[in-house]
Structure formats: C-alpha cells, structure tokens
Amino acid sequence: MAVDRTILRLTPKILFLTVCLSVGSAQVIYHKPPDGGKVGENLELSLMLFTDIPVTNATVYFRETGGLSFSEITMWRSAPNWIAVLPGTRLTEKGLEYCIVVNLEDGSSHASPRQSPFDIPHKILIKAGEDKFKNFNTSAQAAAALLATPDVLILSPEPSELVRPENVVIAVSMFSAPQVDSASIRIELDGVDQTASSIIESGIISLTPGLLTDGLHTVDLYMGTSYGMEMEPLSWAFTVTSGMESILEEFSYGGKMGSRMSHESLSGVNYDVTELTGEGFVSLPFAEFKGSFRQTSRESNYQQPQNRMSGTFKMSEYVDIKFGDFNPRLSPFLIDGRRVRGTGVFLDIPWFRFQYVKGQLNRAVQNQDGVDKTYQFLTNDLTTDSTGKTTYTLDRVGYTFQRKMTAIKLSVGPKYGLHAGVHMLQARDDIESVRQVFGNQSFTVDSSATGLDAGTYSYSGFLSTVDAAGNVVDFKEDHWGGNSPQDNVVFGFDVGSSFDDRKLTLDFSWNVSLFNRDIWDGVMTRTEMDTALDDSLDGLIGVQYDENGNATAGSVAIDTNEVFDPIPWKAIFIMNANMTPLVPFDVTTIESSPISTIINMPSSAFSIKAKGHYAKNNFIAEYRQVGPEYVSLGNPYLTSNVREFILSNRLALLDYKMFLTGTYKYRDNEILKATLDPLNTTTLGMNMSLNPGSNSPSYVVNFQSVGKYNEKTEMDTVAGELVDLREDSRAVNTLASVNIPLTILDISHFVVVNYNTIKNTDNLGSKRAGNYLFPKTDTETLSLNLSSKYTIPLRTNLSFSNTELFLPFTSTDGRVEKVRYTWTTAGLAGQYKLMNDKLRVSGGISYLSSKGLSESTIVSVKGAADMDVIEGMSAILSGVLQLTKTGDETEINTTGIILKLRYNF
C-alpha cells in the first residue's frame, strides 16, 4: 500500500495541490464521502473519474481527526470505480480526515476535496461499533472517584476457569465502573476483535463465541472513559476442555483461503486481476502463531509490492513478534502506521516496554515500464574533443532505492505513573540496491544530438552505434537523474505521568532529526571540509590566501583537527554538505536565548499535552511544533514547519446521552523568525451529538470555521506585474446528520439524513481588483439513505444525494464567474437469501448525473450471487455494467465480471 514518497517529494505536491487545484478546471473526480463510519468496521471509499486519461495512481491520505500526519492507502480499480478500504482498526471516535489524490498519465493531479486537500480534508464522523451505548446510572462523583482503577467484574468465565466448549459465555460487568464509555469498548478473544458480535449495553458485555477449541483462550478488554482517556486493558485467560486425552489435542488450528478472478473493461481497456488470499493460525495453550498472505497479479516490478505476507508469534500477553508486512506505530514523530517489511519485536511487561522494528520501507525498483523510463539520453551533456571524438552522456532514471529502517523505543515506569523513554529511528537508502545497467531498455535521442540519428535506441544498440562511429558513451555512475539516495536519523525522548488519581495526564515528547537529502558522495572527510570554503589544503577551514601566500583578512581559520570528524559515525548517519541541519541551531541566538533556541531548532519536533477529565468535562490542551527541517522517513506525511496550539473540551450531558464538544486550534508556520508573510490558520469547531439509545434516533451537528490570514498587506510584483497573494479568508463547514431507526409493519428501517455546506468568504473582497479570482469552491450536499430489513430474508438500501459545487473561474473576457456543478446520485440495492441462507443474491442500480460546463450521466447495474458450495466453502460471482451518456452519445464504458472463492478451515 505504501508508495515511495518522501516528505521532500510530498511537500511540493501538497503545495501544488493546495494552490493549483483551487483554480477552476474541468471536474474530473466525483467522490461522495461516506455518511459515516464505525469503529472496528472497515470503511470503503470510492471514487469515480470523468476522464479517459489513464490513471498513474490514486491514493487516499487519511488520519484521525486532528492528527499530526497522514497515512496512505493506494486505491485500486474496481469497475466502475476506484476504491480503497480503510481498516476499521484505524478508525476512532475522534473522527476521520482524509483526502484523495489522483495522478493521471498526462501529468495532471486531481484531488478531493478540490481545494487545499491536505489543509481542509474531508471530515467524517466515526461512531462506536454496534449496540454500544452507555446507559449507566451514574454521577460525576462516582465517575471521578472510580476512574483510576476501573472496577470491572469478570462474570464469566473466571480467570483460569475450566469450561466445556459448549458452555462458553464471556460476560463482564461495568456496573461499578460508570466512567467507562461503552462506545469505547473493544473485546478480543484470542486476538480477534469480537466487539461487533458482543452485546454491550447498560454496562454489561456479553459474548457467546460459539464452540471453542480445547485449550487456553485469552480475552482482552480495551476501554476508555467517556472523555476519551484510555483505561488499563483487562486481560484474562480460561481453558476450554472437552476431556483431553493427549497433549496433541491442545493444538488448534484454523484459517481461510480466498481467491478472486476478475475481468473488467474500462473505457475499452481490459484489466484482469487474479488474487489469492489466505490466513491461518496455530494455537497452543501458551503461544499462538498467525499468518496471512495475499498474492495478486497486480504485483509489479515497477512499483512497491502489492503482495503481502505477514506473521505474528505471540507468547502470553507480554511478547509479540511480527515479521513480513506489518504497520508499526511507535510515535507520530517516528513511525506511525507505515508499512514495513521486516521484523518487529514488542515486549510489554510491567514497568518495561520495548519496541524494535527492522526492515525495509521501500524495496528496490529498478526501472519503470516504457521508453526513457530506465535510461535517458542527455542531449545537453554532449562534448566533442579536439580529435573530433564525441562523448555522449547517458543517465539513469525510473528507479527507487531500497530503503532500510531500524527503529527502537524503550520505555520504563508504570503506564499510568511516571514513565520515561527514549526512541530512535534510522533509515537509509541503499545505493547498491539499484543497478546502473538494467536490461536493454530503450530511450530516445532527439535530432539535436550531433552525429546520431534521432530515434529510439535500445541500450545495446546505442552502444554499438556510438562505438561504430568512433565515439564514446559516458554513462553516469552516480548522481543519477532520478531520486537521490537519502539518509535519516531521528532520536528523542518522552516523559509522562498522571496525576490526581489519573484524572489528569501530562505527556511530553521531544525529537530531533538529521536528514541527508543526497548521500551519493558519501561522508565528508576532514580533507573535504578543508577545501569546502577555500581551495587550499592547509589544515584550516575558510582561510583564503593572497598572492604572497598570506592569509587574507577576515578568514575564519578553523583547524580541521578540532572539528567534529563524521567518519566514525557514518554507519549511523552520513554527514556531508547535503544534510540538514548543517548547524542544528541558530548560532546568533544560542547565547542570548539558549532555551528558546534549542526548542525552536528547525530540525526538532515536540509536543506537550495535558488531558484531563473533571465533572463530565474532558479537556485537552496541547502545543506541538514540527520544525521546517524535521524529517522522519518513517513518517513522510508528517507536516513540517508548523506550530499548533489546540484547546478542546467535551462535555457530557443527559447522563452521557449528549455530548458537546468545542475546539479551538491556532496554527502557523512562523517557527523561524525569518519567515516572511507567515500563514496563520485559526479553527473554531463546535459539535453536538445526541445518542439516546441504540434503538433511538441520534443527531449530530458539526460546525467548523477555518480562518486563514497571511499577514501580507501589499501586493507582490511578479515579472513586472502586480499579483495579489494576500490571504484573509474564512471557510465555514456545517454538517447536520440525523440517524433514525424505525420499525413499520415489522420492517426495520434505518434512515440517515446528512446535510453539509462549505461556504468560503474573502475578507479582502472589497479591497481587491475586480478581476481577482478567489480560488475557493463552495459546496452544498444533501444525502438520504434508507436501509431496510424485512421479515423475509430481504435487505434493501435506497440512497439519494445531491451535491452542488460553485467553482470560480476567469472567463475569456477576464471576468470572474462561478460555474455551478451539480452531482445527483440515486441508488437502489438489495440482497435476498435463498435455500436456507445457502444462496445469497444481490443486485443494484445506481444513477449519477453531472451537470456543469459539461454534462454526463452514468448508470451502473450490478449483480452478484454468493453460494455456499460445501461446508466452509463459498463462491461469489458478480458482474457490473456501466453506461455513460455524454451529450447525445451513449456508450458502455465499463463491464466487469468477478469470481471469488472462499474456504474456511
């Protein structure tokens, strides 16, 4: 899923998307954010494209609401849409923020949301899992008094109890722990999340897991307070026995296999995908091994791996060893969910926690498919010597270096007492992982290359041609035209504690990075330092000499023997002139303001956070700062050059049935005093949610106002023309959502109505020129969804939505206008079970109309049959047909047929 991009590559992308996509252009992407999500349930995002230009890649960048950095998931084609599935384990009740970026082969990029996708991403509400709503008889006093040690009663089975397989009921009571938020509860049996299968109500958890195998089984219960504070997990084990006669019977195993074969045609281009997936486990009373894999025909040597192979070995609750592909989360400043292929060791014992990850972030990619995607002919680097011999230069492109990473985090002290730890990450590109000569790939030579015929040459053909003409080829051995190899070290510490019976917690984390954007030249020696600022190899740095050999006035004259020698440290970090920081702090202020100077080091990042909960209020006060030169290759989507102050409070009312949340966030990029025209962003948010009970209507109203101000008071002159780059704007995002469960004539319905508007205001509108383009798009969306469950085994889903976008653009006569795009969608889907639920048929039809500068209509029809072939094995056959009408022309632009097989054992 992860692709090779570093922060340096991402930053211009963000800037590009932030600035360029705001300008009116043809609407290429249609994406309707889902109505909401649930914790623990995978969330599918889909995207429809209105273009025939092939897609290079489509990526979803997502994070928890208010998070520091984005994680990424690559979308894949599933006709007629592009889809991505966000894992339910990454969803939290804080909400989800995401944006989608699509790169097309013509070099253009498109995003949803259109404007400032990383600044103002889509925001959707994430609810607790099913049937999770608290209805405790409680009081603030009781909640406060009991918060420190949640008085959770294990009702059944008792720890270490022996139970028969048919008698397993897992029951837990939180009667005496009213501060536990039912919505935060997650229960796992043998590491498998069973929350959705559990009954959670009135402070009681009840889970009937069905027939369990003989042996030891472990229950893990995770919970938090109503104010979002995590509580100490509860874990216990019991033994299921049906009368063992041999220790061999203590072994248990299981798993499932699946395959998928699809043939899809999209705009006349065929896509065939074959996939084989599987997962399994082997369990002993004291240990368990789990493994999974995915083999897909989408795997390609031209990109990062699409295949997956992972394993987990777990011994009791203290040792967890992972290998293959996994997504470690050590710290937002280090690595926070990015895929690693390698090994992870995680120890979690009282007073001591250790995390170790070693593996590769990127695998080596040698080249890309196509002409000029491996070698490039450098027309401008052609030289001819006095004998008439011409030297032609070849460059190497299209590669990605293998990026190896090691990360360690060590923490001591009780989790809820005073604890402290250190952490470190080291990542480096392996230059040797990419070969200079890779196959006989082709490249083009244009007509300006003297002595060569213009055309496409294979590598060997080019060498022969040049050699035959008596000329030579200079193939660059390093400093190739593609990405430069990089090196990165991050280290830091964290300290935290809780106070007042854990009602108040304080956490502080500080980090600093060393980043080298180009290690082609390796480590800098003292000799190289000697001649870095002057040409004389004299053992002194920065000394210039006059014609008489005397040092000129003003020379710095630093003895090379007295400077830091980077060579002994090259195994950890390669230091040379391309590293940041060259000087870790501002030397001009270190003496006058040492603390401020250290804190504001451009390569440092830190956060200080206080969380508390008193009298049904849950508040957070946080300050965090990421310097402009802070880089962690383990988390390339960490936004740098930002400092933020966040205040939020969540107030519970009506016996925790209603929550009011207020948020204030101030953000700017003024870490360095030298920053010109810093951009200040102020965000005010209010949220009200009312959730009276699992079978009652629930309501959410969310209001967010984002103000941006760049302190620029004058217009700039660019190429002799005045350009208005002043920013003083406000975006107001309002969302209202009503969820209503209904039962009419024994038919259960669930109605979801969402209304969302985004209005932008230019506070400088009256002071700007009449032809100024305020590049912000207003939107208004109304959606309605009706899910119905009938007394017969039929379920239906009816949906409707209408989105209006008002895109500003400059017309040919120079006037600024707004064009209105209207997207209207409607859909009906249903599922029916036959043959005692052995056969499940489903189908649906959807309609999408887009009106604006151009108009089009898309109608899609889908159908599927899912049948249990034999016990444990099912087969699913599905198909899709999409018709597109543009103007008077109607065509079938997408067809697809997918066959899936699943086997559980």
Added chain:
Amino acid sequence: MKNRFVTLILLVTVGASLSPAAAKIAVVTKVKGLVEMERGTSGFNVLKPGVILEDGDRLRTGSNGFTAVIYIDDKSLLKIKEDTEIVISGKRDVNSISKEANISHGTLRASVGKQKKGEFVVKSPTSVASVKGTVFDFISDPDGGDQIIGIEGIVALTNSLTGATIDITEGLTGFSDLDGSLNSAPTDPSSIPTYPDDEEAGGSSFLKIILEGPDGNEKTIIIEYQ
C-alpha cells in the same frame, strides 16, 4: 410552519427515545436442556446463553433444563435446576442492585456475595429467605412446602404465613411448610441437590498427557486439578 414541524418531529423522536427501559441486572451464563424466558407479556421464548436479563424476567426450566444466572453488581449466582419457575428481580441504584428472586416451584442454589445494600431475598409462596452473603439451596414445593439447605453462612428463613423466622447455618436444613410450621434439622447429605455444572466448576478433573518413547512405550502423566 416548517420550523414548527421540524421541532415537533425532534421533540417526539427525542422524547420517545428517552423513555425509561427496564434495568439490566444479570447475565445468563449457562443453559442446558430446555430453558425458557418471558419478558413482559411477550410469552415464553427459548433462553440462550449470554442473554442479559432485565428486572422482572421470568425463567422456567423443563424436565431436563438447567441454567445459571449471575448478577452484574456482585456476581451473586443463581443455579436453577430442572422444573423450576422463577422471576429474576432487581432494582438498580448507583452502587448496587437490590436483588430478589421469586420462585414459584423448583430448586435453585444461591451463592450470594456480600450485599452492599439490603439483603438478597429469595421468595416462594410459602417462605422468604434473606441473606447478606451465603450459599444455600432453595427447594420450593407449592404443595408440600420449602426446604432451605445451608451450605455456607447464615440464612434467615421466614414462613410467610406466620412470620416466624429461624437462622439456617451450614449443615442445617430449614423446613417451611404451608401450614406455617418452621423448623430445622441436620442436613442429610444425600438431600443436597447436585447441579449439572458442579463437576466442571468445582469437581476434580484429570488431564492425561500421553508420551511415547523411542521404543514405542507409552507413559502417561495424569494431572488432577480443581
């Protein structure tokens, strides 16, 4: 007008959703044979393990039925044998549940944890057994009277007709008859009911580990556990 309509809908839906529901007080942890439950006037339905019981739920076991119910505040346990009908009651407050079991007929064992507030009361048409924390069997026969067998602690046994009360301790059985008579006698061990889950819950069990040597001889390790 439109606003009033929306307001009305909101009030109705919010008001409906805030209406009180019966308190959840216990969980069914075991079910064997035929066991049924009636909630309100919905009629009897088959009871399944894991069901969360509300105040006033009525349970009945068939001739081969057995169920175990555990209260959520202090893990007080009721094991209900075959041919028994009982109403599980409890009033929740912030700190505890005031528990009461009304047995029409049949046999149960109550393992009552120390009560924070009031007493755990088991009532039959003939008798009332009140405890603060103990284990006892309650055998209710609407035609013949009740027997209360003390297993641990002290049970205050009251005859409902006369109001007379005696304490039943470990090793004693109390007899409360329809005619108002109330007395006690040493327990006949053979009269103590056995429950289907006694063995798995508290009886000894054996784990046999069979090891085969290179010569093919088998050795068995037997581990006895509680």
